[in-house]
Amino acid sequence: MTEAYSFAYLDESTKRMIRRTLLKALAVPGYQVPFASREMPMPYGWGTGGVQVTAACLVPEDVLKVIDQGADDTTNAVSIRRFFQRTAGVAVTEHTTEASLIQTRHRIPEAPLKEGQILIYQVPIPEPLRFLEPRESETRKMHALEEYGLMHVKLYEDIARHGAIATSYGYPVKVEGRYVMDPSPIPKFDNPKLSGNPAIQLFGAGRESRIHALPPYTRVVNLDFEDHPFEPTKADAACDLCGATTSYLDEVIMDDAGGRMFCCSDTDFCATRRAAGHAGRLAPGGEAA
Amino acid sequence: MEDPLSGGFADAPVQAARAFRAALEAMARPGRMQRLAGATPPAPLSVAAGTLLLTLVDDTTPLYLAPGHQGAALRDWIAFHCAAPLCAPEEAVFALGRWEGLPLERFRLGTPEYPDRSVTLIVEPPALAPQNAQLSGPGIATVQAAQLPETAAFEANRARFPLGFDAFFCAGDQAFALPRSTRVEAL
Ligand SMILES: [Zn+2]
Numbered sequence: 001m002t003e004a005y006s007f008a009y010l011d012e013s014t015k016r017m018i019r020r021t022l023l024k025a026l027a028v029p030g031y032q033v034p035f036a037s038r039e040m041p042m043p044y045g046w047g048t049g050g051v052q053v054t055a056a057c058l059v060p061e062d063v064l065k066v067i068d069q070g071a072d073d074t075t076n077a078v079s080i081r082r083f084f085q086r087t088a089g090v091a092v093t094e095h096t097t098e099a100s101l102i103q104t105r106h107r108i109p110e111a112p113l114k115e116g117q118i119l120i121y122q123v124p125i126p127e128p129l130r131f132l133e134p135r136e137s138e139t140r141k142m143h144a145l146e147e148y149g150l151m152h153v154k155l156y157e158d159i160a161r162h163g164a165i166a167t168s169y170g171y172p173v174k175v176e177g178r179y180v181m182d183p184s185p186i187p188k189f190d191n192p193k194l195s196g197n198p199a200i201q202l203f204g205a206g207r208e209s210r211i212h213a214l215p216p217y218t219r220v221v222n223l224d225f226e227d228h229p230f231e232p233t234k235a236d237a238a239c240d241l242c243g244a245t246t247s248y249l250d251e252v253i254m255d256d257a258g259g260r261m262f263c264c265s266d267t268d269f270c271a272t273r274r275a276a277g278h279a280g281r282l283a284p285g286g287e288a289a
Numbered sequence: 290m291e292d293p294l295s296g297g298f299a300d301a302p303v304q305a306a307r308a309f310r311a312a313l314e315a316m317a318r319p320g321r322m323q324r325l326a327g328a329t330p331p332a333p334l335s336v337a338a339g340t341l342l343l344t345l346v347d348d349t350t351p352l353y354l355a356p357g358h359q360g361a362a363l364r365d366w367i368a369f370h371c372a373a374p375l376c377a378p379e380e381a382v383f384a385l386g387r388w389e390g391l392p393l394e395r396f397r398l399g400t401p402e403y404p405d406r407s408v409t410l411i412v413e414p415p416a417l418a419p420q421n422a423q424l425s426g427p428g429i430a431t432v433q434a435a436q437l438p439e440t441a442a443f444e445a446n447r448a449r450f451p452l453g454f455d456a457f458f459c460a461g462d463q464a465f466a467l468p469r470s471t472r473v474e475a476l
Binding site: 006007008012013015016017019020021022023024025026027028029031033034056057058059060118140141143144145176178179198200213214215216217218219 | 301302303305306307309310312313314316317344345346347349400401403404405407409426427429430450451455468469470
C-alpha cells in the first residue's frame with residue numbers, strides 16, 4: 001500500500017473520499033452530497049470544487065479542456081489546465097469534440113457532448129434555496145420534504161414585478177421530478193443542454209463542500225409556469241466574427257465612442273466556424289454588411 | 290497467492306484512477322458492463338470486486354462481509370490492502386458477498402436529509418448472463434437489459450427513492466452498477 005507519489009495533486013485517501021461522494025451523487029441525481037473539501041493551491045473563486053472533482057476523475061489517458069465563461073484562454077482556465085498538465089501529465093485541448101473531460105465555469109459548450117465525455121462544473125453556491133432560507137439545516141429539510149412552494153412563489157413574484165422571470169443565470173431546475181437543483185451560474189440559454197445529455201455532468205462546490213451530479217440522459221426540467229413558460233434567451237444578434245445566429249453571445253465594448261460587437265462566448269465554437277470559412281460582420285476579410 | 294501482501298495495485302495512484310473511472314461510468318450508466326481490473330485478490334473474490342475494494346474502501350469505511358466471504362485469506366488481504374474495519378450490517382458503508390448472503394433489511398438506506406448515508410453493495414453473482422431484467426431511468430437513454438439475482442428487491446428499493454442502497458455486480462473482471470434511481474422490471 002505504498003503511496004509514495006500523488007497523481008493529480010490530491011493524496012489517495014482524499015481521492016477515495018471524493019470518489020465515494022461522486023458515486024452517491026450519481027445515485028441520487030440532483031441531491032447535494034456533503035464532502036470534506038480540501039485546500040487547493042489556488043483561491044476559492046477559482047473553482048476549487050471543480051478542480052477537486054477533476055483531480056478525482058482524471059486518468060493519464062484523458063484529454064482535458066478547461067473553459068471559463070466559454071473561453072479557453074482566460075487566466076483562470078490557463079492556470080487550471082497547466083495545473084493538471086503538471087500534476088497529472090494529461091494532454092490538453094481547446095476543442096470540445098476532442099476532450100474526454102471538460103472543466104467549466106459558467107457555460108456548457110455549444111458543440112453537443114457525447115458518451116465518454118465528462119463535464120465538470122465549478123459551482124460557487126450549490127443550494128438553490130439559499131436566497132429563500134440561509135440556514136443549511138432548514139434547506140436540507142425543505143429538500144427532504146420536497147417543499148419547493150416558496151421557490152415557485154419567488155419566481156412568480158419576478159413575473160409580477162418584471163413581466164417575466166428575471167433570473168437569467170443559474171436558473172433553477174427540477175431533476176427527474178424530485179430534487180430542485182442549481183445548475184451553477186450558466187446562462188439560462190444553456191439550461192436545455194442539461195437534460196438528456198449523453199455526457200456525465202458533475203458539479204463541485206469547494207467553499208460549500210458539496211457535490212451533485214446528473215447521470216447521462218437525466219430528465220431536467222426548468223421551473224416555470226403555464227402562462228410564463230421557460231425561454232432560453234440570448235442577445236438577438238449574430239456573432240460578428242463567425243456569423244453564428246444560434247450560439248450564446250457576449251457583448252464587447254470596442255472603443256470609447258461606445259462601439260460594440262457581439263461574439264460567441266464559446267471561443268472554440270467560434271474559431272472552429274471561422275476555420276471552416278464562416279465569417280461575421282466584422283471578420284477580417286469577411287463580408288462588410 | 291495466499292500471501293496477503295500480494296495482489297494489490299502495483300501503481301496505486303494510476304490504477305485506482307482507471308478503476309474509479311470505470312466505476313463512475315458504471316454508476317452513471319446502470320446495467321452497462323465495465324472492465325474493472327488491477328487487483329488479484331484471493332478466492333472467492335473476483336478481480337472486479339477486489340479492484341473496487343482497493344479503489345473505494347479504506348479505514349474510514351466500515352465493511353460487512355457476508356457468509357462465504359469471511360475466510361481468513363480474504364480477511365487478511367482486506368486488512369492489509371484496505372485497512373477497513375469489519376462490521377455488522379447496520380454500520381456498513383460497504384457490504385461484500387453473494388446476493389443470498391446479504392441481509393438487505395439490516396443495511397443503512399440513508400435518511401431523508403442525508404440519503405447519501407447508505408450502504409453500497411458489492412455483489413458477486415455466479416455469472417452476469419442471461420439477462421432477466423429491463424432497466425430504465427437516469428443514465429439510460431431508453432432501456433437497458435441486465436442480469437439480476439431477483440427483481441422484487443430492486444423494485445422495492447426504487448420505490449423508497451431517494452433512500453435506498455446502490456449496488457455493483459461483479460464477475461471476473463467485469464462489473465455493472467445498479468443505483469437506487471433505476472426502475473427495474475422483470476423481463
Ligand atoms: Zn462566433
